[in-house]
Amino acid sequence: MLESSELPDCFYSRSQPILVRPSSPTPNHSLYLSNLDDQKFLRFSIKYLYLFKNSVTVATLKSSLARVLVDYYPLAGRLRNSPENDQKLEVDCNGEGAVFAEAFMDITAEEFLALSGKPNRSWRKLLYRLESHGFLDIPPLVVQVTNLRCGGMLMCTAINHCLCDGIGTSQFLHAWAHLTTKPTTDLPINPFHSRHVLRPRNRSPTAFTHPGFTRNTPSKDIPQMDLNRYLQSQPLVPSSLTFTSFHILHLKRQCVPSLKCTSFEILAYHTWRSWVKSLDLSPFLRVKLLFSMSIRKLLKPELPQGYYGNSFVLACAEATVNELVNTNSHYGVKLVQQAKLLVTDEYVKSSIDLLEDRTVKTDLSASLVISQWSKLGSEDLDFGEGKPLHMGPLTSDIYCLFLPVIGCFDAVKVLVSMPESVVNKFEYYMNDDFF
Numbered sequence: 001m002l003e004s005s006e007l008p009d010c011f012y013s014r015s016q017p018i019l020v021r022p023s024s025p026t027p028n029h030s031l032y033l034s035n036l037d038d039q040k041f042l043r044f045s046i047k048y049l050y051l052f053k054n055s056v057t058v059a060t061l062k063s064s065l066a067r068v069l070v071d072y073y074p075l076a077g078r079l080r081n082s083p084e085n086d087q088k089l090e091v092d093c094n095g096e097g098a099v100f101a102e103a104f105m106d107i108t109a110e111e112f113l114a115l116s117g118k119p120n121r122s123w124r125k126l127l128y129r130l131e132s133h134g135f136l137d138i139p140p141l142v143v144q145v146t147n148l149r150c151g152g153m154l155m156c157t158a159i160n161h162c163l164c165d166g167i168g169t170s171q172f173l174h175a176w177a178h179l180t181t182k183p184t185t186d187l188p189i190n191p192f193h194s195r196h197v198l199r200p201r202n203r204s205p206t207a208f209t210h211p212g213f214t215r216n217t218p219s220k221d222i223p224q225m226d227l228n229r230y231l232q233s234q235p236l237v238p239s240s241l242t243f244t245s246f247h248i249l250h251l252k253r254q255c256v257p258s259l260k261c262t263s264f265e266i267l268a269y270h271t272w273r274s275w276v277k278s279l280d281l282s283p284f285l286r287v288k289l290l291f292s293m294s295i296r297k298l299l300k301p302e303l304p305q306g307y308y309g310n311s312f313v314l315a316c317a318e319a320t321v322n323e324l325v326n327t328n329s330h331y332g333v334k335l336v337q338q339a340k341l342l343v344t345d346e347y348v349k350s351s352i353d354l355l356e357d358r359t360v361k362t363d364l365s366a367s368l369v370i371s372q373w374s375k376l377g378s379e380d381l382d383f384g385e386g387k388p389l390h391m392g393p394l395t396s397d398i399y400c401l402f403l404p405v406i407g408c409f410d411a412v413k414v415l416v417s418m419p420e421s422v423v424n425k426f427e428y429y430m431n432d433d434f435f
Contacts, residue, residue, distance in 0.1 A: 019097035026073035109152035168308030238396035
């Protein structure tokens with residue numbers, strides 16, 4: 001057994017990594033990215049890590065990846081600045097290929113599972129580190145398959161967030177798995193590539209306040225503390241807490257007077273409040289909760305089936321620290337529900353119009369951002385040797401993730417990185433209602 005949580009080194013052959021290109025010719029053109037796609041807030045890769053009890057041969061995975069890239073050919077292209085506007089990104093669909101690395105690590109699936117409660121820095125060994133000068137130099141899709149001593153495998157995928165959101169990445173990965181197990185069949189869902197369905201309108205934004213955004217311009221108002229920058233200037237450590245259906249029901253029962261709410265609403269409020277309480281902030285500081293909301297079925301007309309680009313907006317709840325900390329859960333959950341109700345077809349279209357102004361950006365200054373991974377179905381991925389024993393992010397960040405719990409459909413794992421000096425307080429407040 002491992003004596004610490006530090007992973008051993010990965011061993012690569014001299015030929016690693018390689019480029020996997022689409023197995024047949026693909027369209028060669030520039031792909032427009034919507035204003036939701038190329039926000040600076042999203043200029044990173046979504047990094048999933050999977051642990052499988054049994055490995056699939058690398059030859060099989062490379063063959064099926066080459067095949068699925070025929071359908072998802074933009075992921076085999078390269079990002080670049082638009083010739084018309086160097087502030088805007090587009091995809092050069094040139095078929096250059098995805099990066100694929102194969103490695104070996106002297107560890108068993110059981111040993112990894114024992115330390116998989118929360119990511120640590122040594123997990124970064126599980127994704128091949130590419131030499132690059134910046135974000136645009138990294139290919140949209142990077143994969144590493146790490147074979148284990150026991151015959152199992154770890155698979156890490158890094159998919160550029162400007163091309164896909166969480167639903168889109170899950171759609172792509174399931175398509176890859178489908179062609180691995182059934183190589184001669186068609187995809188159950190064909191990808192829809194065009195992002196023009198989310199193009200801005202030729203009009204000024206309507207009279208929505210859009211509290212989740214701010215402008216990159218000097219303000220005459222009193223400057224607000226940049227809490228996000230302050231937190232990231234300190235050493236951060238991950239906190240990982242699992243809430244079962246029992247815990248979530250208990251939280252709902254604390255919502256007095258009685259208020260019907262979803263599991264997400266109560267847990268988002270509880271996490272936001274615990275996060276704020278642990279940081280000992282000024283009672284007059286306005287704090288925000290930003291959480292992703294899918295717009296696929298909100299828009300009129302609905303987005304086409306198979307659309308895998310970014311199709312979410314961040315709903316925004318806000319309050320002063322005093323209001324959030326010294327009121328009951330009924331008040332806080334209502335804030336979350338009201339934030340959801342504001343996200344309508346017109347609100348979304350107005351957001352897209354607003355983002356045409358390149359000085360507009362997501363307001364992270366005093367915000368907790370929650371992204372829900374627990375309902376994407378990514379934990380059901382099967383390349384032919386069974387579903388994963390573990391699924392989660394490669395790293396933990398200051399952004400909060402709601403993750404699925406393998407084998408427990410109704411449970412949610414809350415993962416967020418906090419300054420080392422306050423992480424114990426955060427966990428105390430998160431668990432306080434249950435003891």
